[in-house]
């Protein structure tokens with residue numbers, strides 16, 4: 001068999017970009033992306049795509065209507081396809097056994113049942129969603145228990161490693177493509193078919209094949225290792241703030257060790273995104289179920305440290321603002337979980353803003369890509385407040401950062417959008433209340449320039465001597481006590 005028709009169930013942050021790139025690089029393959037959400041499909045077929053990813057618009061425009069199609073006709077998509085990606089969401093369970101930790105596989109299971117119900121002939125089913133180890137086995141089980149005799153399947157694991165904001169580049173130039181398959185002749189054949197698709201643009205040596213279970217676990221392990229690096233440097237940032245060391249200098253020195261490397265050592269207000277927290281908790285749950293409590297505790301600490309970092313940063317803002325933010329106006333720059341995306345899932349901004357709102361602050365929020373409706377949804381959600389009506393009166397969204405900063409007591413930077421570096425902070429300072437504070441949760445601004453302008457400047461993993469001088473001169477006197 002040579003794959004001619006690909007179907008992808010799930011037109012989200014993974015399914016959409018991944019299949020757009022496959023369609024672009026494989027003009028000989030017809031790619032049909034299906035989703036149960038009519039709204040999402042409508043957006044994929046419009047000029048304003050449902051997700052913001054640099055470079056994605058051009059890829060979609062190039063292929064849509066030629067060999068790339070988006071629709072809600074899931075049955076047609078499955079019937080016509082030789083190979084089906086399951087790329088649906090696998091969120092953390094919110095109720096039942098494993099609540100708050102285990103991955104909820106109900107959407108993956110629904111796909112497997114739908115495939116079993118309507119498929120004809122032989123299909124390769126590819127698990128693209130991030131799942132617990134041995135999920136492929138469950139998919140196979142559902143498929144084989146529900147099929148007619150003339151239908152056959154091979155299930156592969158092909159986890160996705162793209163990061164949001166750089167999805168197109170990551171897909172075009174992946175560090176590796178991982179394919180896990182059953183160790184059998186049928187399994188090898190299916191692996192070869194999927195490999196053939198990727199070899200249209202990925203060098204062969206970057207395509208790694210393993211057993212299905214190793215492939216599934218490698219995805220969880222990769223995210224756990226990445227998140228662990230961020231939590232490790234954030235833990236060190238707390239030590240820096242308490243001692244006078246500078247976490248950027250420490251990270252640079254540590255990263256020069258070729259065994260450690262420089263990437264993913266940027267201290268911050270904490271990691272966010274739909275994956276790290278969910279996949280770590282999933283790993284913790286798996287370890288607990290396997291009766292490995294020490295392993296579970298080890299990985300749990302990575303997410304605990306992240307929560308500590310977010311809270312620590314929010315508390316520091318309150319402390320610096322003379323121990324109260326009640327009725328003070330704070331301009332918040334950035335709400336997305338990282339730059340170059342409009343995604344706010346598990347964004348540290350949600351938690352820092354909620355803490356400040358709880359303290360009675362008024363927030364003027366500016367983000368270049370996040371829709372105001374999304375911010376409202378996130379800040380009034382029952383998972384972060386039990387008083388959404390009150391919260392609603394305390395924040396506003398702005399499309400102009402200068403308007404957001406006007407009359408504010410402080411600016412709080414929560415996302416690393418490049419444009420924040422180029423703002424006219426003198427102009428902002430002139431319109432702000434004095435003393436004017438800036439809290440850089442992303443370590444991205446020119447701090448000496450800001451201090452020179454007259455901002456009381458605070459960032460992660462560093463204390464500024466000049467601020468201390470200002471404090472001593474009585475110009476500013478933040479209430480936190482810090483003895484070097």
Ligand SMILES: NC(=O)c1ccc[n+]([C@@H]2O[C@H](COP(=O)([O-])OP(=O)(O)OC[C@H]3O[C@@H](n4cnc5c(N)ncnc54)[C@H](O)[C@@H]3O)[C@@H](O)[C@H]2O)c1
Pocket residue numbers: 009010011012013014015034035036037040074087088089090107110111128129130131160161162163164274275
């Ligand atoms: N977002 C990322 O950067 C990223 C990267 C790598 C891996 N992953 C993993 O990929 C998977 C998908 O993540 P995402 O961010 O694309 O999720 P998403 O929520 O953006 O998209 C999932 C889509 O699946 C659709 N869907 C759910 N059940 C369906 C069904 N039964 N039939 C048809 N459509 C259905 C939803 O309507 C939604 O549009 C998750 O397991 C995630 O952990 C995500």
Ligand SMILES: O=c1ccn([C@@H]2O[C@H](COP(=O)(O)OP(=O)(O)O[C@H]3O[C@H](CO)[C@@H](O)[C@H](O)[C@H]3O)[C@@H](O)[C@H]2O)c(=O)[nH]1
Pocket residue numbers: 130160161162163164165223226230263264265266267268269270271272273274275276337338339
């Ligand atoms: O040194 C760093 C690096 C990242 N972050 C933060 O960590 C979070 C996650 O960033 P990143 O990993 O770049 O984005 P994601 O889109 O969440 O991608 C991760 O999660 C995906 C979903 O599983 C995987 O596919 C990717 O390989 C993995 O990087 C963001 O809030 C970043 O701001 C830091 O604070 N410091």
